[in-house]
Amino acid sequence: MDQNTLKKSAAEYACANFIHDNMKLGLGTGSTVTFLVDALGKRIKEENLNITTVSTSSRTKRQAESLGIKVVDLNDIDELDLTIDGADQISPDYQGIKGGGAAHTLEKIVATASKRNLWIVDESKIAEPFGSFPLPVEVLDKAQNQLMLKFEQKELNPQLRLNENGKPVRTHFGNLIVDLHLGQIQNPHELGAYLKSQVGVVEHGLFLDTVNTVIVGREEGRNCIDNIR
Numbered sequence: 001m002d003q004n005t006l007k008k009s010a011a012e013y014a015c016a017n018f019i020h021d022n023m024k025l026g027l028g029t030g031s032t033v034t035f036l037v038d039a040l041g042k043r044i045k046e047e048n049l050n051i052t053t054v055s056t057s058s059r060t061k062r063q064a065e066s067l068g069i070k071v072v073d074l075n076d077i078d079e080l081d082l083t084i085d086g087a088d089q090i091s092p093d094y095q096g097i098k099g100g101g102a103a104h105t106l107e108k109i110v111a112t113a114s115k116r117n118l119w120i121v122d123e124s125k126i127a128e129p130f131g132s133f134p135l136p137v138e139v140l141d142k143a144q145n146q147l148m149l150k151f152e153q154k155e156l157n158p159q160l161r162l163n164e165n166g167k168p169v170r171t172h173f174g175n176l177i178v179d180l181h182l183g184q185i186q187n188p189h190e191l192g193a194y195l196k197s198q199v200g201v202v203e204h205g206l207f208l209d210t211v212n213t214v215i216v217g218r219e220e221g222r223n224c225i226d227n228i229r
């Protein structure tokens, strides 16, 4: 089975089993979430569900609205019942790296506003060592050089993320992404606190003690559901 089949399977399982009528739902970003939004659009139409969503990117918002899904601004909602999102890497104790799609700042804001968080992934995301996926850090333009120097001194192997035209990738908020090529993260909480304390860092892609449930699309054809907290 290819990766997309596993992503689709996890997304469709989440849509069928974790979404209920009258929910306020956060929608993540990425290819796995694309399958979720497709399935949600179908369910809303077929079952005439009343679901209000908040989106974590303009990509997801466009897709959701094109399928007739109601999308509102997070500022118009006090709390979300559930957010369903993808992830780039998940550790054995369910810490996450996100931001491969440069959307982690808004994803973290939406996740924090949710009573529960569910991640949908294919099994390649449960990889070790944790940190082998480069850790995205969103930074302000004016701080980029200073932060890169600091990160180099600390041997965090920073690299400015470029698009296919060799131009810096811009986030939803117009900022830059610096990817830290760490190979392994020994102490995610310590690293997260260090990054958070750096002036000019907007947000890092470590999602610590965040997720409640993970659905993993697996090669043997059945999804694995891990309830964590």
Ligand SMILES: O=C(CO)[C@H](O)[C@H](O)COP(=O)(O)O
Residues within 6 Å of the ligand: 028, 029, 030, 031, 032, 033, 085, 086, 087, 088, 097, 098, 099, 100, 101, 102, 103, 104, 107
């Ligand atoms: O964090 C993210 C975007 O910023 C995505 O959730 C993450 O990159 C997973 O993407 P995909 O579902 O395409 O594998």
